[in-house]
Amino acid sequence: MDVARQAIAAGDPDSARRRAAAAGRNLLQPVINATGVLLHTNLGRSPVALGSSGTAYANLELDLEDGRRGSRQDRAAPLLARSCGAEAAMVVNNCAAAVVLVLAALAVGRGVVVSRGELVEIGGGFRIPEVLEQSGARLVEVGTTNRTRLGDYQRAVDETDADVALVLKVHASNYRITGFTEEVAVDALATIDRPVVADIGSGLLDATTPWLGAGPPAWLAGEPAARQTLAAGADLVTFSGDKLLGGPQAGVIAGRAELVAACSGHPLARALRPGGLVLSALQAVALAYLRRDGDAIPFWRMATTPVEVLRRRATALGVGRPVECSAVTGGGTLPGVEIPSAGVAVAGDHAATLRAGARPIVARVDDGVTVCDLRTVDPSDDAVLAEALAAAADGPRSGDGAEATPPSLSR
Helix, strand or coil: CHHHHHHHHCCCHHHHHHHHHHHHHCCCCCCEECCCECCCHHHCCCCCCCCHHHHCCCCCCECCCCCCECCHHHCHHHHHHHHHCCCEEEEECCHHHHHHHHHHHHHCCCEEEEEHHHCCECHHHCEHHHHHHHHCCEEEEECCCCECCHHHHHHHHHCCCCCEEEEEEECCCCCCCCCCCECCCHHHHCCCCCCEEEEEECCCCCCCCCCCCCCCCHHHCCCCCHHHHHHCCCCEEEEECCCCCCCCCCEEEEECHHHHHHHHCCCHHHHCCCCHHHHHHHHHHHHHHHCCCHHHCHHHHHHCCCHHHHHHHHHHHCCCEEEEEEEECECCECCCCCEEEEEEEEEECCHHHHHCCCCCEECEEECCEEEEEHHHCCHHHHHHHHHHHHHHCCCCCCCCCCCCCCCCCCC
């Protein structure tokens, strides 16, 4: 601001305007995601529409029945518990926080058994052993990188000096190990005389999601879901809100009521609690699950749009050249899985121009061709996208002769 004032005082108002515009563009604002990455971490992962209570005062911690102070965990959390068949649930600000809180509340100073094949590193360099250390729990490693058996867990629990508080199973959501491998399923772990906590990470709430068409898409095969994991015998599950759940950034702890209560009563719970805007958005998502209305959740609506519909939209844009492409879920979920998609391609690298528009558009460039994948573009934004592409390419319309081959993804 001081620099802008100096520019005005020096008789250079244009410089001041440029600086003000640059500052404005650095603010949070809506963008069009044309990358084909459904859960784009740089774009906030899952697209979310705030509930109506997010725009005014809300009964965040007020019991409207008796007028007394209540708990913010009495809103979205019970809806999520019901949605995944849990006795109780609570919400914190992300999945890593959920794991830290569970371990701090249930295993401080004691051992937590984890397979060596599940000592994962999540985004930002956070590693399960370091999370365990910060919680005050003690890591008890069992098995090997590629093979862990039920007997490995049982021996660790039987060792009196291990003082095991619980068994932690961590879903390898952002990578895959194939070949000579073996892991222990939750139903087998549930036979051990210790609580089983399953960190399913990606946040698939129910294996039957999203209740559209002929059932769950093939690309979800093998992804653990909260409802089915609890039914298999897990005492608690932890998962993200802004991934396959399709909600805002949050972490959910769901399962046995007494264990959730122990987490809720821990001093860290207040430091890790989410705000009203997050809970409002999460409440709207949870209600959509209870209505079994996958179309009301933007992520699932985009992810399950038939590719034929995307092809028609690509042709209707009337700019560039319609192309076949592959979308991905992104956000550290379903590694290696691609979803058939369609979009448009325009010769040349126009990524910076598209980002600089009044409504920023984030596209990708493959081999000198700008590609906009329509799986991640809401149909209501098609007109804006078409106009921006035409302007960026200096007005070429459909059939302009740009040679664009179906792009390959390396995201």
